[in-house]
Amino acid sequence: MRLADKFTMVRIIFAPLFFIFYMIAAYLDRYALPILAALAAALVLAELTDWLDGSTARKLNQVSDTGKILDPFADAFLHITIFFCFTVTRDVPAPIFILIFYREFGMLFLRLQATRKGRDIAARMGGKFKTVLYITTCFWILAVKIYRYTSFILPQDYVLYTIKVVLFTICVIAAYLSFFEYLYQWVSKAPKK
Numbered sequence: 001m002r003l004a005d006k007f008t009m010v011r012i013i014f015a016p017l018f019f020i021f022y023m024i025a026a027y028l029d030r031y032a033l034p035i036l037a038a039l040a041a042a043l044v045l046a047e048l049t050d051w052l053d054g055s056t057a058r059k060l061n062q063v064s065d066t067g068k069i070l071d072p073f074a075d076a077f078l079h080i081t082i083f084f085c086f087t088v089t090r091d092v093p094a095p096i097f098i099l100i101f102y103r104e105f106g107m108l109f110l111r112l113q114a115t116r117k118g119r120d121i122a123a124r125m126g127g128k129f130k131t132v133l134y135i136t137t138c139f140w141i142l143a144v145k146i147y148r149y150t151s152f153i154l155p156q157d158y159v160l161y162t163i164k165v166v167l168f169t170i171c172v173i174a175a176y177l178s179f180f181e182y183l184y185q186w187v188s189k190a191p192k193k
Helices: 003-027 029-059 065-088 094-118 123-149 157-188
Strands: none
Touching: 003 029, 003 065, 029 065, 029 123, 065 094, 065 123, 094 157, 123 157
């Protein structure tokens, strides 16, 4: 396995670990703070591998069809897992999770079709912006959860809930805008019959 792909695999391996430890934190409230803090720190490292796999692949000339599929799969796998965890603990409304879930798997299907037909769907700015929004929202929700255990002064719950809904709504909008950007790229570059 190439070094770039090993960096990508870190996110795939981390996703179920995040799920396990997040659920432990959710149901064993007494140990939630150290677990959530450790998950936030580990998530920083996991997200760093997204940059490392791309830069390593380019630097070592390890860009491959496998990597082009594995990298977005690892991103989707990790973010869907985190959003599912947030849905279980009611930090994300279920309809928002479903919309994000549909978008991510629709995009993976589109990439697989492109690879099967020998075509490349290059990363677009909209997709990168969407990923930054996903990451920002994940860290914000973890930060709020950690803050709940370290401070007695918090804004009203409806304020926190509204901010979460707004952040995830923006994520959904950005996700579908980028999906349609990729879809347009796919259709406009399709070979003419």
